[in-house]
Amino acid sequence: MTISEAGGASAQDAPPLGRRERKRQQVRDQLYGAAVELFVAQGYEATTMEQIAESADVARATVFNHFSQKVGFLEEWGVRRRARVAAILGQEHAEDLPVGDRLRRYLGEMADLNVASRAETTVLMDASARFGRLLQDPSLETELTKIVEEGRQRGEIRSQVDPDQAGALLASCYFSSVLRWIREEPPPFDLPGRLDGALDIILLGILAHP
Template sequence: MPNELGRRERRRLEIRDRLYTAAIELIVERGFEAATMDEIAERADVARATAFNHYPQKAAFLYEWGQRRRERVAEVMAAEQAEQLSAGERLRRYLGVLAELNTASRRATVTLMDASLRLGDALREPSLDLKLAELVDAGRAAGEFRSDVDSTQAGTLLAAAYFTAVLRWIGAEPEPFDLPKYLDGMLDMVLRGLVM
């Protein structure tokens, strides 16, 4: 019986992944509003009801896109053993990997970030804020950052700066500035406030 449950779970995850891939492809090709759940289900080769069972709303694909990006950053940082870096350098690398993901898939980032900011919960959902606050908190605990710094506020500030930079970066063609360099400069300013 446990083997059967494992097989069922693997099948469920495989269907969910097909739906996600189909949705992202269609949204990038046609735009968020134009891509329909029926088309997503058809491209993923599943029933419409199955699509809604996995993703009750089309905006759920946007949330998952952001979540998968954060998971990818965590994978890269783990592979690079970033926990051995100073807290400031971990923050720099975290934002740097996000910037690299954005620039490597600019067309997808333009479409999906725009939709996430307009229709999703990118600015209300605190996942990025919390991760950045965690990195700031580690810096406080290690004595690298001021002890009176509010980690939650610092995480919110960094996340807001990130989203503002990306929003400006996706708002013009060709890209108006080098996103990794821009985020790096922004982080330098924030780090001065965290350390002094």
């Protein structure tokens, strides 16, 4: 199992699935795992839907029932990463942290996932940027904007700060850092440290100071 497969809502929070839904999710997980392994082993472009079906031991039509396009696996990868981080922070009740610490925990967990699965991150992040909607997908930006907005409501963020703009800045910083980090081998810098330093700079501009 890849690290990104471990994502999703916790078993305590998610409602129980019926037998049919469990079976469908099992097949989806099987397809996803097979696709990610093939992408890492031979590259995204070189992998076909037929190969994914063969690796998962299902009919080709089954793949398209779950993922109508190959790019769907890239989107699923991002969804599972964010879900994994949300589950971790939810268990820690990170919503009770000061906004700066909460943002640091969120970006730190995202960075740690990338570091722990560098080969996977290198292939799938690059493919997401080249063939997917990595920079157009607002999902990460939305998550970060929500954290900033909640901090502003508690008086921790300056009232003049636009949460949408701050969320977009944070998301852009994350993606640009990761895309630079995967370009070279060995990594050109420590990713968690780079994101932590960038957050320090951003917080100087958005935090409310007594």
